[in-house]
Amino acid sequence: MGKFFKYTIYVNLIIAILSTIMAFNLWDTDRNRAYIFIFLAVITGFMFFFRRFYFKKFEQRKRDNQN
Secondary structure (H helix, E strand, C coil): CHHHHHHHHHHHHHHHHHHHHHHHHHCCCCHHHHHHHHHHHHHHHHHHHHHHHHHHHHHHHHHHHHC
């Protein structure tokens, strides 16, 4: 189960990158949709760093409890 969570963290990073690309592509044609994609990129980027921080913290706690 831990490996599943390890990879889902990077799904957030991929979504953030794709949202940023979509925002740049839509900037000249539809600015309102571009703002939505920028918002999505910021939220998913934050979630990537937040989940990665806590995943590392829990892994460290797991290693400390095993020793």
